[in-house]
Amino acid sequence: MIDLLVAGGGPAGLACAIGAARAGLDVAVLEPRPAPIDKACGEGLMPGAVHALRALGVAAAGRPLRGIRYLDGRHTAEAAFPAATGPGLGVRRTVLHGALAARAAALGIPVLPRPAGPVVQRGDRVTAAGIAARYLAAADGLHSPVRRALGLQAAAPSPARYGLRRHYEVAPWSSCVEVHWGPDAEAYITPVGRELVGVALLTTRRGGFDEQLARFPHLVRRLAAGAPGQVRGAGPMRQSARRRVAGRVLLVGDAAGYVDALTGEGIALALAGAAALVDCVRRDRPEAYEAAWRRASRRHRLLTAALLRARHHPLLAPRIVPAAARWPAAFRRAVGALA
Template sequence: MIDLLVAGGGPAGLATAIHGALAGLRVVVVEPRPAPVDKACGEGLMPTGVTALARLGITPAGRPLAGIRYLDARHAVEARFRAGPGLGVRRTTLHTALYERARALGVEHRVGRVGDVHQDAHGVTAAGLTAHWLVAADGLHSPIRAALGSTPPDRRARRYGLRRHFAVEPWTDFVEVHWSPHGEAYVTPVGPDLVGVAVLGPRGRPYDEHLAAFPALRARLAGAAAGDVRGAGPLRRRVRTRVAGRVLLVGDAAGYTDALTGEGIALALASARALVGALVAGCPERYEADWRRLSRRHRVLTETLLTARARPHTARLIVPAAHRLPTVFGTVVNALA
């Protein structure tokens, strides 16, 4: 019998599968898309994410990141990571590294989608397979989470993300976060001649219109677009519980605040480890408390920034305040890192 059936073969699902295989479990991943899977992503890993990958035996190629820099039209402030470098890495490169590590450990992969889920006291059946446990790692729009009724309504303003690559030599080893009155642009070096630029904000404007809010950045990138624009959203996902009988949620399916602080992958990797640890210990219910503990700092700080961003009179003060209080800014960055 399968020990762990994972619905979704993105970073969260594959990290869960790898931790399961390392713990001696029989793991099957069900994913409809061929590897490598690309998606809209800031492509920057915090130092904790780099450490979590190393724990899995994975060191993907990428660009070391020294820290975070905030900029608006008049101010700039930066903070270096104290716990070692982060990593700018193409999403496809990260996915390939995780996928190959999972295969090397004996994780089985099935092409398909997980539809109806049936569970009882002894196991769970989905995608024509029966397992002791099912992990839903099926993303922001998780059909499994929706079927479980674990998503309460959220009437707050919706935000979306768009990402494009540009074939230019990186001009910094920092992740740059450019602020405008209507959104943010994240610049992440991911290769010797490639940067990813993700824009965040309300839905309704195409990528080039978002980028026009940052004229200096747009001028630097002029004529260098490489590849298509990818989008994701709405970003916020409230979730009542991450444990529903023999079904557990991980990654974006487990709940998401915003991409504003860039911790999605790092949090997914840490949660995957906690999830498998709870199952191996025979205490699946422990995972809920572990997830809340692991994500608490991220949720509090991200919600605080979002609240400030939502009000015009405070939104325009975020970068100037960080500029005037660089020690506080550095403390916050490293608390997240």
């Protein structure tokens, strides 16, 4: 019987496995898809995520990000990450996943090409895919089958938001992540290579990528010269879990619940949750994980939920960027909190 079995070999799952191996635990990962796996992702890592990856011994190539810029067509607000945190990183999802997978392989962590399947708990063990472990980390994504199977899925507030992402072969024009605010959608522009930017769209409206991007005509013109890549989609973004622990099963990453991609902290939150999970497993205290996860995610949940409420309020939404431009010190503090 191993110490920790991880269901899901994405960034959250591999971070759990790497952290567990570095803590001296016997760990294995269940992931039926070969790495690297691409998915809709803003691809901008906050400085905290960069530091967390470095602590795991993971190095991913990308473009340094010096801050966040908000634009709405008339107003612009920009704030650099604090000098104490250093820059963020724009990195393709496949590059990040490949770097994590390489680190796991270097540590000798088995990644088994099979789904978790039914999860069975008995006494001192939990079994999935025929493998017994003291604990199971469910890192199986936004629409986690393990979360649903264990009855941990909770109803999420509406309206639902959806994400689309495409790359364009154009030279980045900024070293910031740009967030372009429209009436009912945002466009996130992240430099991820010398001649490559990622464009992620978040919206409550259904529709294809080109239809959604057309609401930002200045971006359409700017991206026109670049060859477009494949479109990836995700959603609904908001997912809620009743709790993060069910016996010997612990939810981590998007499976633990997700508010929104508005603040670009998905990877940072996954890495923080993975570290908390490994610590609780190492101490044989699964009951402590719920409180540890809440502490690790509290700032993210509060800040993202507040911004999302403003986004959905018809009077407040048009004032988000003007307010950030009018009170730059407050905007810098918010970006510093994200960093």
